[in-house]
Amino acid sequence: MKYAVIRFPGSNCDWDMYYVLRDQLKVEPIFxxxxxxxxxxxxxxxxxxxxxxxxxxxxxxxxxxFAPIMEDIKKFAEAGNPVLGVCNGFQILTEAHLLPGGLRxxxxxxxxxxxxDLFVQNNQTTFSNQFKPGEKVMMPVAHGDGNYYCDDVxxxxxxxxxxxxxxxxxxxxxxxxxxxxxxxxxGNVMGMMPHPERASELVLGGxxxxxxxxxxxxxxxxx
Ligand SMILES: NC(=O)CC[C@H](N)C(=O)O
Numbered sequence: 001m002k003y004a005v006i007r008f009p010g011s012n013c014d015w016d017m018y019y020v021l022r023d024q025l026k027v028e029p030i031f032x033x034x035x036x037x038x039x040x041x042x043x044x045x046x047x048x049x050x051x052x053x054x055x056x057x058x059x060x061x062x063x064x065x066f067a068p069i070m071e072d073i074k075k076f077a078e079a080g081n082p083v084l085g086v087c088n089g090f091q092i093l094t095e096a097h098l099l100p101g102g103l104r105x106x107x108x109x110x111x112x113x114x115x116x117d118l119f120v121q122n123n124q125t126t127f128s129n130q131f132k133p134g135e136k137v138m139m140p141v142a143h144g145d146g147n148y149y150c151d152d153v154x155x156x157x158x159x160x161x162x163x164x165x166x167x168x169x170x171x172x173x174x175x176x177x178x179x180x181x182x183x184x185x186x187g188n189v190m191g192m193m194p195h196p197e198r199a200s201e202l203v204l205g206g207x208x209x210x211x212x213x214x215x216x217x218x219x220x221x222x223x
Contacts, residue, residue: 107174
């Protein structure tokens, strides 16, 4: 039962993620290099961590999506397995079309790094079942390109299928409909700009992020 943390050139939240999975969540994490073509057979969840893959050149996540490991991540996702992208991971998953929409430069064109209040809009997903509906939670954001955009038709689809999981209580970046995190229509792929791995220990200011990871474990134990 391994949790794969994918590493690209420029990933920088990989160790934070590994540490939280191992020491706080008590599951077995492994790093998987972007040059690999196959995920190890005993992987039960994939996490694409934050960072600046390929220096954010061209557009955040736009180069990483062509990395060899992405083909197998797509197959893994299509088979219904959980895939979570955080920050740059979210950007990579939209660029790879595993999630709809895209991430643009923050409206005010500045990098933001701050604690952020969020609302849980859907607590029925693989990634949010340990929250109460409408609950206010806190996780930090740290991004320059966190401005989620999708067209009106896509937004309507997101709403119809209950795919909006997290919204900002005070929109920090100009995201459409205050969106901070979404799932795909099947509900097994999630992308979010806030960093749950930086909110998984009291010493870091809170443990709301840990409950997001615990949601994944809970869902797996129910299988
Ligand atoms: N913390 C991160 O993952 C940063 C994400 C991204 N490279 C940005 O600045 O928007």
